[in-house]
Amino acid sequence: xxxxxxxxxxxxxxxxxxxxxxxxFNIRFRHLIAASVGSLVSQFIFILLxxxxxxxxxxxxxxxxxxxLFSEIMAKVNKAPVNMYLIIGIIPxxxxxxxxxxxxxxxxxxxxxxxxxxxxxxAEAGAIAMGIFAVSSAVKIYKDIKRHYRKSLxxxxxxxxxxxxxxxxKF
Amino acid sequence: xxxxxxxxxxxxxxxxxxxxxxxxxxxxxTISRICHAYGHSEAAIYATPANFIITVKDKNSVPYTDxxxxxxxxxxxxxxxxxxxxxxxxxxxxxEAEVIFHRIEQIKERxxxxxxxxxxxxxxxGAAFTVFxxxxxxxxxxxxxxxxxxxxxxxxxxLINASAFLNAVVCSAAISxxxxxxxxxxxxxxxxxxxxxxxxxxxxGVALTNCMRDFISGDFxxxxxxxxxxxxxxxxxxxxxxxxxxxxxxx
Numbered sequence: 001x002x003x004x005x006x007x008x009x010x011x012x013x014x015x016x017x018x019x020x021x022x023x024x025f026n027i028r029f030r031h032l033i034a035a036s037v038g039s040l041v042s043q044f045i046f047i048l049l050x051x052x053x054x055x056x057x058x059x060x061x062x063x064x065x066x067x068x069l070f071s072e073i074m075a076k077v078n079k080a081p082v083n084m085y086l087i088i089g090i091i092p093x094x095x096x097x098x099x100x101x102x103x104x105x106x107x108x109x110x111x112x113x114x115x116x117x118x119x120x121x122x123a124e125a126g127a128i129a130m131g132i133f134a135v136s137s138a139v140k141i142y143k144d145i146k147r148h149y150r151k152s153l154x155x156x157x158x159x160x161x162x163x164x165x166x167x168x169x170k171f
Numbered sequence: 172x173x174x175x176x177x178x179x180x181x182x183x184x185x186x187x188x189x190x191x192x193x194x195x196x197x198x199x200x201t202i203s204r205i206c207h208a209y210g211h212s213e214a215a216i217y218a219t220p221a222n223f224i225i226t227v228k229d230k231n232s233v234p235y236t237d238x239x240x241x242x243x244x245x246x247x248x249x250x251x252x253x254x255x256x257x258x259x260x261x262x263x264x265x266x267e268a269e270v271i272f273h274r275i276e277q278i279k280e281r282x283x284x285x286x287x288x289x290x291x292x293x294x295x296x297g298a299a300f301t302v303f304x305x306x307x308x309x310x311x312x313x314x315x316x317x318x319x320x321x322x323x324x325x326x327x328x329x330l331i332n333a334s335a336f337l338n339a340v341v342c343s344a345a346i347s348x349x350x351x352x353x354x355x356x357x358x359x360x361x362x363x364x365x366x367x368x369x370x371x372x373x374x375x376g377v378a379l380t381n382c383m384r385d386f387i388s389g390d391f392x393x394x395x396x397x398x399x400x401x402x403x404x405x406x407x408x409x410x411x412x413x414x415x416x417x418x419x420x421x422x
Binding site: 020021023082 | 192248255295384
């Protein structure tokens, strides 16, 4: 594996390109850097897995999940919407090349190539969506469980405080 | 704060959030939290990417309702973040209505990046993605120029309120024609990398992410609406680039 050609250039390019994309969405500087680091993370994981013999669909799934996790953490740290990081982070994973070549094959009348490429492109897009889906659902379930327990704890405390007539500090 | 002011604030905040590209789930969550903070825990909220309706009842069960229709997207994630902060502020401090209206006006007038910087960002996006997809130095330069063309056309199309689909078709057709023409002059070897790289700026990232997050939170109507938007933009890009390349190669 050629480190500079396979790893450094794509990572650097996706970092720069995503920072520029963030400017188009009007993201401010601090969030912009965080979001671009997200795209760097996704690209790094994608290349690492690809060079270890995983299929593209699996790579897309794992790196999209990694970006989603990264975005949830950054959103928690910076108290900003998750979208701000997620939108920028997944852009380098989008199968632009595959989509373009399948479209080109279609207009040239080469049906076999078209089907081959289009199936791959759809599978990768679906893998990205599923990666986001998996992590975001896990986070949502975690939040719902936390809220549920907080509510039942508060109820229990209210019950206790009603018993001895003293007010107990709420959670 | 009375009910009329509350519904006014809620509908205005919801309109802005949807317009600036927040997901619908977040809008409904934010508005219900605000209503809860002012003691209206049974507010009925209905939000889709195209309209917003809220109804709250006062002590005598008299309903107050307000609705807004939302047209035109203007993605601005910075303002979405600020509106999010404002909703946190409202829920913790419960300020008066005038304070909130003032803060909303401030958010509406927040500075955006200058047009020159947007042009530069399109150039960098086009150039960097061209290299990312395997282009050389010369191709990167012209990929950046194609990025500039995309922004030039989108700004003009926004003036006539063109739909996102039309925008995608026209932009990708224009860059494809220019890219093929450039390759005929002999300056560059192949036009594929440039078209792919430059059109990454058109990818419907906001719509795709929002639709996934709406599906997760169980808001299927909004999810389908945004998914349709994303698919239409992708199809528009394919139609534009495909027809232009096919036409140029045929002749």
